[in-house]
Amino acid sequence: MxxxxxxxxxxxxxxxxxxxxxxxxxxxxxxxxxxxxxxxxxxxxxxxxxxxxxxxxxxxxxxxxxxxxxxxxxxxxxxxxxxxxxxxxxxxxxxxxxxxxxxxxxxxxxxxxxxxxxxxxxxxxxxxxxxxxxxxxxxxxxxxxxxxxxxxxxxxxxxxxxxxxLVQSVNMQDFASQLTLSTLKNAINPSIRIKVAEGALSAEEKEATREAFEKANTGANAGRPLVEDQLYSFDSLQINSDVAKFLSTMDFGKTAVAEAFGVPSNYLNGAGDEQSSLDMVKSLYRNTLRRYTMPLEGELTAKLGVPVDFDESSAVDADNGTLISQIQKLLSGTTPAISPLQAQQMLQKRGVL
Known part of the structure; x- marks a missing residue:
């Protein structure tokens, strides 16, 4: 088969x-x-x-x-x-x-x-x-x-x-991105609408009105007070509030990706859990890494016939701060859990000493 x-x-x-x-x-x-x-x-x-x-x-x-x-x-x-x-x-x-x-x-x-x-x-x-x-x-x-x-x-x-x-989440996020670009393009270009109170303008008259407005409000005149007569008025085009509200909720894609791969959302630059301590986030992420190193270890051990270990500690604890803190706790108290020699060996194995 x-x-x-x-x-x-x-x-x-x-x-x-x-x-x-x-x-x-x-x-x-x-x-x-x-x-x-x-x-x-x-x-x-x-x-x-x-x-x-x-x-x-x-x-x-x-x-x-x-x-x-x-x-x-x-x-x-x-x-x-x-x-x-x-x-x-x-x-x-x-x-x-x-x-x-x-x-x-x-x-x-x-x-x-x-x-x-x-x-x-x-x-x-x-x-x-x-x-x-x-x-x-x-x-x-x-x-x-x-x-x-x-x-x-x-x-x-x-x-x-x-x-x-992630099929639906990725597709929805892609559509949302396309909608965002389309909405922004249509909202920004053009960004100003000029209304003429009376009469129907020809194409030439519309162009002349547009050029006159641009000349009066750009270049050396930029930032100067705007003067309107009774024939003309203008307003700015904005993104529809409902569309803007919808687009502001599209961060669900980030959460869905993090959830699918088991990564704390903090690691994807999301909001995450603001109350979580750094040690807790590191612990959660290390558990996630373990899920992906175990398939490597299991297959290599089975095919090579010898134990294989992927120690992800160095990846999670790059500055060795967590290891040093744990060793200090193990050495503290009247009856330390480890001896100074064992602590030195642990630090040497990680490359701290």
Whole structure:
């Protein structure tokens, strides 16, 4: 059974092939500033995590590719995971079966094949270069997933992106932005209306009236008192109050994006919870990061056969202030929870000392 490499809520048939119908594509989603902000935030912080594993496996995790840095590699992997719910990474091994190189493959280039007895998976990668098509056993394909629902045989094997829940919100936010631009353009240009009390004006007379008004109120005359006669009057055009009120409520998109990815709204420059302490927000965000490092740890541990850990503490606590504060609390009191030597080791592990 050939399974689409991304799990979408609907499919299209093209030239006899079943292809996922991307309701919110990655290219479109990243044009939304709020979606871009949360993808960039999470992928950057996951990539900033300290990766540890048993040697020599730790070497390939810290330097997975000769083409880009380890940070950029894991940032790209996490971005693919967030945008499509799946990230595919091929594993190259040496004669001793030790991984020597990892390569991220676009989900659109991957076919997931389930054996007839449903006991094994094979991944077919259609490279867009001279390598052509290559089949990989599951042991040499790192398949990172988000939220495999398990509602049927295929859904248990393919992940779902948080973007699935943002289809309506992103579309409404896009329409709101278009409405805002259209309303502002129509309100500002023109911004002044001149009324003539009597008579119907020809096109030439209208132009002459317009030029006379502009000459009297721009340039050296800008800011000077305005003089009106009985034939003319003017007023300024404004945005309809109902439209303005509607547009002022369109921040719901920011909240929806934050909710879908589990990020505190404060991190997307929203209003957030004004009463929350900085430590509480950091704790909530660290829990969010843990949801995205666990799929990486679980898959790497299963395929490499050794424990792999992504320590996201350095990403959340960049200045080490939280760590130092926690160590001080553990050292305080008549019976400290840790010894000074243990505290020194904790600080050395983080790189503070």
């Amino acid at each position: 050939t399974i689409p490499s991304t799990n979408m809520s609907s499919f299209i048939i093209s030239n006899g092939q079943i292809l996922p119908n991307h309701l919110v594509s990655a290219e479109y989603a990243l044009k939304n500033s709020d979606v871009f902000a949360v993808i960039n935030l999470l992928s950057s912080d996951v990539a900033s995590s300290t990766i540890s594993a048993t040697p020599p496996f730790e070497n390939v995790l810290k330097s997975p590719s000769p083409l880009i840095s380890g940070y950029n590699f894991w940032q790209s992997v996490t971005a693919s995971l967030l945008l499509s719910g799946n990230a595919y990474v091929t594993v190259q091994r040496d004669s001793s079966n030790i991984p020597t190189r990892l390569e991220l493959v676009p989900p659109s280039d991957v076919n997931v094949i389930l054996a007839d007895d449903a006991n094994s998976l094979t991944y077919t990668v259609n490279y867009q270069d001279e390598r052509g098509t290559i089949n990989y056993p599951a042991s040499n394909m790192l398949h990172f997933r988000l939220l495999s629902t398990g509602s049927n045989q295929t859904d248990s094997l393919i992940g779902i992106s948080p973007l699935q829940s």
